[in-house]
Amino acid sequence: MTAPLTRRERMQLDRVTMPERDPGERSASFAEVNLGLTAQAARLEAMRCLECRRPVCIEGCPVGIQIDDFIRHIAAGDIDAAAAVIQEDNLLPAICGRVCPQENQCEGACVLAKKGRPIAIGHLERYVADVARGAGFDRIVTRPHPTGRRIAIIGSGPSGLACAADLAKSGHEVTVFEALHEAGGVLIYGIPEFRLPKEIVAAEIDGLKRLGVGFETNAVVGRTHTLAELRSQFDAVFVGVGAGLPRFLEIAGENLIGVYSANEFLTRVNLMKAYLPDAETPVLDVHGKQVAVFGGGNTAMDGARTARRLGAAGVHVVYRRTEEEMPARREEVRHAREEGIVFDFLAAPTELHGTDGVLTGATLQRMELGEPDDSGRRRPQPIPGATFDLPIDLAIVAIGNGPNPLLLATVPDLERTGRGTIAVDEATGRTSLEGVFAGGDIVTGGATVILAMGAGRRAAASIEDWLRTGVWPLPEPEIEAEPEAAVTR
Amino acid sequence: MYRILSSDPVAPDVRRFRIEAPGVARHHRAGQFVIVRVTADGERIPLTVAAAQPDTGTITLFVQGIGRTTRMLNTLEAGDTLADVVGPLGRPSEIRYYGTAVVVGGGVGTAIAYPVAAALAEAGNDVIAIVGGRSAEYVLLEPELAATGAQVIPCTDDGSYGRRGFVTTVLAEILDHSRIDVVFAAGPIPMMAAVAETTRGHAVPTIASLNPIMVDGTGMCGGCRVSVGGETRFACVDGPEFDAHQVDFELLARRNQAYHDFEQARREDFDRNRPRPAGASR
Secondary structure, three states, rough: OOOOOHHHHHHHHOOOOOOOOOOHHHHOOOOOEEOOOOOHHHHHHHOOOOOOOOOOOOOOOOOOOOHHHHHHHHOOOOEEEEEEEEHHHHOOHHHHHHHHHHHHOOOHHHHHHOOOOOHHHHHHHHHHHHHHHOOOOOHHOOOOOOOOOOOOOOOOOOOHHHHHHHHHHHEEEEEEOOOOOOOOOOHOOOOOOOOOOOOHHHHHHHHHHHHHOEOOOOOEEOOOOOOOHHHOOEEEEEEEOOEEEEEOOOOOOOEEEEEEEEHHHHHHOOOOOOOOOOOOOOOOOOOOOOOHHHHOOHHHHHHHHHHHHHHOOOOEEEOOHHHHHHHOHHHHHHHHHHHEEEEOEEEEEEHHHHHHHEEEEEEEEEEEEEEEEOOOOOOEEEEEEEEEEEEEOEEEEOOEEEOHHHHHOOOOOOOEEEOOOOOOOOOOOOOOOOEEEEEOHHOOOOOOHHHHHHHHHHHHHHHHHHHHHHOOOOOOOOOOOOOOOOOOO | OOEEEEEEEEEEEEEEEEHHHHHHHHHHHOOOOEEEEOOOOOOOOEEEEEEEOOOOEEEEEEEEOHHHHHHOHHHHHHOOOOOOEEEEEOOOOOOOOOOOEEEEEEHHHHHHHHHHOOOOOOOOEEEEEEEEOHHHEEEEEEEHHOOOOEEEEEEEEEOOOEEEEHHHHHHHHHHHOOOOOEEEOOOOOHHHHHHHHHHOOOOOOEEEEEEOOOOOOOOOOOEEEEEEEEEEEEEEHHHHHHOOOOOHHHHHHHOOOOOOOHHHHOOOOHHHHOOOOOOOOO
16 A cells, blocks of 8 residues: 655645547547546545545535545545445446536535646546446445335436435335336436446446336326325335426427427437437438537537537537536536537527428527526627527527426326426425425426435435324425526536 | 237228236326337337226227338237337326217227217217228228217228218218217328318317327427417327317428438338238237
C-alpha cells in the first residue's frame, strides 16, 4: 500500500478526465461515449479526496451515499469494499454513475468545486459499479429474512426501482408492475444506448430480482389491474408511474408526418431498437436529412444525438432561452457540440410547414430575454418582426411531459395538485389514500433520474413506518408546494 | 408468454384467435383494445378485443393479415404463444340506453363493432348491425351479431351476399325511414368517413373507432394523435372512439401512411420467406 499523500500533494493532482469515444466515430455509432476509468486513473482520482471531516458531498447526494467511505476504499485499492458501501444506499450505481447530474449534487458540493476541480465522484461510482459487475461481486446477495408483508410498486422506472430495492432489502415481498414489455421505464425507453447501455440497466434490474423482487410486465395499472385491487392484495402501494404524456408546442403543422415527440422518437429507437438494420419497428429515415429538436433539456440532447447517429446531415437544437438557462447537463451539451449538433438559442418555432402532409420546414421566432419569471430564469420574449425559416425534414418536440391520465383517471379520490400531479406529503410520499404512496415525476413533474430515486427511497422508509405503526394520516398533513417543472431528467 | 388456445380461419387472410390473457379478460369492456407483440423482437401493434371470457381468462381477437406482423400472427396455431399482450387499453365505448342504435362494421372492423353491438343490446337498445364486406366470404360475425338480438343487415360490394353496395347506402335508407339515436362505426377509414358524412345531415350522433399507428398505447409517445374538432387528441388514452363528425379522417389516413415504404418492404420480405402458409397444418 502506498503511503498516504499529504493534503498539499493531493491538491496538486489533476482531476481525472473521462476517456471518450472519438466524436467522428461516435456520430455513427450507438456504442457508449464515455469509456470508463482505468484502475490507475480511478485510484489516483480517489487519492485527491481531502477526506473532509464533514463530507459535504454526501449532503449533495439525493440518496445519501457514504461517498467519503467508498472513495477511501478505492484509494486503498479495495473495490469490493467500495462497492459494498455504495450498495448500502444505492442498488443502481452503474446507472447513477452515468446519468446523475453530479455537477449540481455531490460534485457541486465538494469543497474542491470552488477551484473548479471537484472529485469526479460520478466517474468513480461508475467505475466501482462496473468493476463489481464484471467481477460478479454484485451477484452475491444475502436474502433478508422475509417479513411476510407485500408491497406493490407501480412503474419500473428510477423511483420504482429505488423504492423496490430498499423494501426488498428489508425482507418485504415486492412486486413491480410495468406497463411496457420490458422493465426500466425511462432508463429503457428514453435514455439512449450511447449514454446508458441497456445491458447495464438489465444487470441492475437482475440484481433486484436476485434480491427477490418480482416484476410483472405488460401490466397497466388502471387497466390490467386497478389500484383498488392492488391495494386489497398488498399491504402498501407505491405509485411511480412517471410523467409520461408528452407536451406538444400547440402550433400549426404539428401533426405533419415528420413531427415526433421526443418520447416517440426515442422509444422507437431505444426500446424498439429501430436503429438496428432488421428492426421490426420503423423510424422515419433521417439519412442525409435536416433535423430540428425543440427544447433544451437532456431529452433534447438525447434526441439530437440520436438523430445524428441515424445519419442526419444536420441537427439543430432550437431553444428559446440562452445556453446559460439550458437545463441539459453541461457534459451532454459538450458531447452534442463535438458530434456536430448546431445550437440555435433564443429562437422558438411558431409554425411548421409541409407538403402533402409531410414536414418541410419550421418558422422560428427570434427571442430576447426579459425579466425573470417564477423559476428565476429570465423570461424569453419575441422580438417583433424577427422571424426566419429553417428547412427541416424531421422535428423532435422535447419540451417535457404532463402527468399521464391513464391511472389517475381511474382513481378520482386520489388527491392531486393544480398541475395534475399526485399531491403527497413531501417528506413521506404519502398520498391522500391510506396505504398509497407516490414519488418521482408523477409527483414533481419532469425531473431527473436521481431525484426520482431519492423520492422512491424516502417513500420506502415511509412505507416501513406505516407497516410498523399502521397510523394514517400524518398528524399535520402538509401538501407539497409545486416545484418548477424542469425539462431535464 | 401468452398462449393461443385456438386459431381459426374465418375469411380470406382473416383469423379468429382465442388467447390466454386473464388480466385483460377480467377488465375488458366494449371498445377497448390490446397491444400485441408476436415475437420478443417484434413491433407493438394494437388490436381491438372482439370478446372477453373472464371465466376462462381468455380474449378473442380477429386478425387480418395486412402487414408483416399481422401476417406472421396469422401463421400461428393453437398451442403457439405471443410474446406480449397488454391491455385492455383505451376508453370503453359509452354504453347506455340511446333508443335505436345502428352499428356499422366494415370487413375486420366488424370485430370492433361486435362487442359494441352486444353491449348496446344488453343495455336495452334496439340494435341494427350493418355488416359490410367486399364479397360474401368477408362478411364476419353475422350469426354472433344475430345472437345478441340485433337485426343484422349484411351487404357486399359485389352483391355476392346480402344487399349489394356499400354500408352507407343501407345506412342512408335506414336514416330516411326511421328514427336513429346513435351510430357506431368501425372499419376502413374511407368507410368511417363516409358514415360520418351520411349521418351528418341527419344530425345523428356518430362515433367512430379510430385506428392510428401506435407504439406504447398508454399515452407515452403521442404517435397516435388525431385531430378532433381541431384539437389534438391521443387515440390511445382519449379514444379510440371519437365523435365522427369532428374527426379529421384525411389527416388520419395520411398519418397512417407514414411508414408505407418500410411496411411494404417488410411485408414483401415476410412473404418471400414465409415460414408456413396461413391455415396450413404443422
